[in-house]
Amino acid sequence: MGVDLGTGSVKVSVMDKEGQIISQESASLSLSQTQPGYSEQNPEDWVTATTVAIVNLALKDHIDLNQVEGVSYSGQMHGLVLLGSDNQILRPAILWDDTRTTKQCKEIMDVCGDEFIKITKNVPLEGFTLPKILWVKENEPLIYKQAKTFLLPKDYLRYRMTGDISMEYSDAAGTVLLDVVKKQWSQEIGDKLGIDMSICPKLVNSVDSVGTISSEYAKYSGMSTETKVFAGAADNAAGALGAGILDENKVMISTGTSGVVLKYENDDQGYQGKLHFFNHAIPDKYYSMGVTLAAGHSLNWLYETFGDGESLSDFANLADKSPVGAHGLIFTPYIVGERTPYADSKIRGSFIGVSSINTKSDFVRSVLEGVIFSYADILKIYHEHGKHFDTVYSIGGGTKSETWLQIQANVFNTKVKTLENAQEPGLGAAMIAAVGVKWFSSLEQCETQFVKKGKTYWPEPDKVEQYQKLYNIYAQVYDQTKMMNHELIDFRNND
Ligand SMILES: Nc1ncnc2c1ncn2[C@@H]1O[C@H](COP(=O)(O)OP(=O)(O)O)[C@@H](O)[C@H]1O
Numbered sequence: 019m020g021v022d023l024g025t026g027s028v029k030v031s032v033m034d035k036e037g038q039i040i041s042q043e044s045a046s047l048s049l050s051q052t053q054p055g056y057s058e059q060n061p062e063d064w065v066t067a068t069t070v071a072i073v074n075l076a077l078k079d080h081i082d083l084n085q086v087e088g089v090s091y092s093g094q095m096h097g098l099v100l101l102g103s104d105n106q107i108l109r110p111a112i113l114w115d116d117t118r119t120t121k122q123c124k125e126i127m128d129v130c131g132d133e134f135i136k137i138t139k140n141v142p143l144e145g146f147t148l149p150k151i152l153w154v155k156e157n158e159p160l161i162y163k164q165a166k167t168f169l170l171p172k173d174y175l176r177y178r179m180t181g182d183i184s185m186e187y188s189d190a191a192g193t194v195l196l197d198v199v200k201k202q203w204s205q206e207i208g209d210k211l212g213i214d215m216s217i218c219p220k221l222v223n224s225v226d227s228v229g230t231i232s233s234e235y236a237k238y239s240g241m242s243t244e245t246k247v248f249a250g251a252a253d254n255a256a257g258a259l260g261a262g263i264l265d266e267n268k269v270m271i272s273t274g275t276s277g278v279v280l281k282y283e284n285d286d287q288g289y290q291g292k293l294h295f296f297n298h299a300i301p302d303k304y305y306s307m308g309v310t311l312a313a314g315h316s317l318n319w320l321y322e323t324f325g326d327g328e329s330l331s332d333f334a335n336l337a338d339k340s341p342v343g344a345h346g347l348i349f350t351p352y353i354v355g356e357r358t359p360y361a362d363s364k365i366r367g368s369f370i371g372v373s374s375i376n377t378k379s380d381f382v383r384s385v386l387e388g389v390i391f392s393y394a395d396i397l398k399i400y401h402e403h404g405k406h407f408d409t410v411y412s413i414g415g416g417t418k419s420e421t422w423l424q425i426q427a428n429v430f431n432t433k434v435k436t437l438e439n440a441q442e443p444g445l446g447a448a449m450i451a452a453v454g455v456k457w458f459s460s461l462e463q464c465e466t467q468f469v470k471k472g473k474t475y476w477p478e479p480d481k482v483e484q485y486q487k488l489y490n491i492y493a494q495v496y497d498q499t500k501m502m503n504h505e506l507i508d509f510r511n512n513d
């Protein structure tokens with residue numbers, strides 16, 4: 019069983035030894051965004067939603083939960099879950115897309131300097147966990163004082179299913195409190211920032227066994243106490259496993275709530291903070307990535323704001339009624355701030371070129387195109403570092419739109435492949451469980467059995483040329499709108 023704890027939903031997949039999906043169920047999650055820049059979820063909602071999906075596997079799909087040999091996890095990264103002395107939740111989880119910590123990020127660099135990048139292989143960004151810990155320390159000192167430990171989202175969920183408190187490396191790296199190469203918590207950073215390092219949980223590998231389903235959770239969910247539980251991975255590391263990104267020539271693009279451009283890395287060189295650089299689920303391997311904060315979230319926002327009762331699929335398909343360039347409309351997807359390549363929590367999105375000829379279809383198309391242009395910005399960083407690849411593997415909920423996939427091929431001028439299973443992070447999680455229960459001797463061996471390639475989208479030369487022109491215009495929008503957006507902050511905060 020693979021449990022993928024996303025931001026918008028939890029998806030649970032059950033696989034057999036041949037890598038066939040026997041059944042999948044999901045349950046939705048909602049976000050609490052009470053102020054601009056804030057994004058929180060109640061950790062217990064993750065447990066409830068996961069349990070609803072698992073119970074539906076049994077009741078609706080007639081899965082015999084006693085036959086589940088092993089379970090593992092994929093989880094939205096970076097979210098801070100603070101637990102008190104009885105492992106009770108002290109406050110709502112502060113999520114990866116919460117950008118309230120700009121001040122703390124600056125403090126970290128002021129205090130730690132370049133040594134921070136050497137140790138963590140990253141620069142501190144608002145979404146990462148360490149700045150969130152410092153925010154709580156500064157703004158909610160009474161809560162910070164009560165904190166006995168902190169966890170990341172899927173580690174909290176796993177704790178509630180097993181009783182085990184631990185964190186695995188691919189997610190721990192995203193706290194930016196980990197010495198990525200030494201694979202240990204950085205006492206040096208903790209000391210410099212005045213963090214009591216006893217709040218850091220024990221570290222484990224993705225495929226390590228952390229116990230079995232607890233009797234309490236077995237009673238609650240119908241699962242068996244015989245089912246073995248394995249640590250799991252960050253959703254992007256798990257997605258990379260599920261998409262077969264196990265060598266340096268492949269790039270993965272995930273369009274979920276966020277958008278991620280990810281590359282497998284053999285060595286620990288990193289990108290000096292220009293891209294994120296984390297431990298992979300495969301021991302002693304790494305992956306780099308850049309993040310568009312609002313990818314699927316941009317489409318969802320447009321749909322929720324301007325949709326007219328049609329389904330999300332029908333709404334996305336309106337893009338087909340608009341030509342390349344959406345009748346001169348360009349969208350930048352910075353609607354909750356941005357991470358890569360512009361680490362800027364104050365920037366916001368734009369529609370450039372709005373005209374009285376524009377229709378709803380143009381707006382939908384420009385949102386789809388703008389998200390892909392933001393991925394092209396990240397791919398540019400790889401090209402600047404001399405990294406080459408000939409195929410992009412596309413995953414996540416956004417792959418439900420064929421138009422969105424074809425736009426990727428045309429903007430990147432590279433072939434784009436999908437995979438047969440549309441839920442790669444969940445597949446990656448199931449692969450970890452399959453290796454954990456010893457169906458396979460390694461994740462690489464499991465990949466040959468579990469990962470099944472889907473359709474290929476080829477670049478269309480006439481459209482490639484048009485998109486290059488449009489991208490050159492898109493690439494100017496950030497610099498030209500930055501000051502205006504920063505000046506609009508006070509109005510944004512008005513009720
Ligand atoms: N038919 C569709 N066409 C295009 N995008 C879609 C469609 N259905 C869902 N999506 C996008 O997929 C995203 C969810 O993808 P998913 O990988 O499940 O994300 P998460 O892991 O963040 O919950 C949504 O934000 C939505 O915009």
Ligand SMILES: O=C(CO)[C@@H](O)[C@H](O)COP(=O)(O)O
Nearest residue numbers: 024025094095114274275276
């Ligand atoms: O912050 C990041 C990665 O650094 C996000 O990619 C989260 O991991 C959440 O992802 P989705 O819910 O979009 O899958």
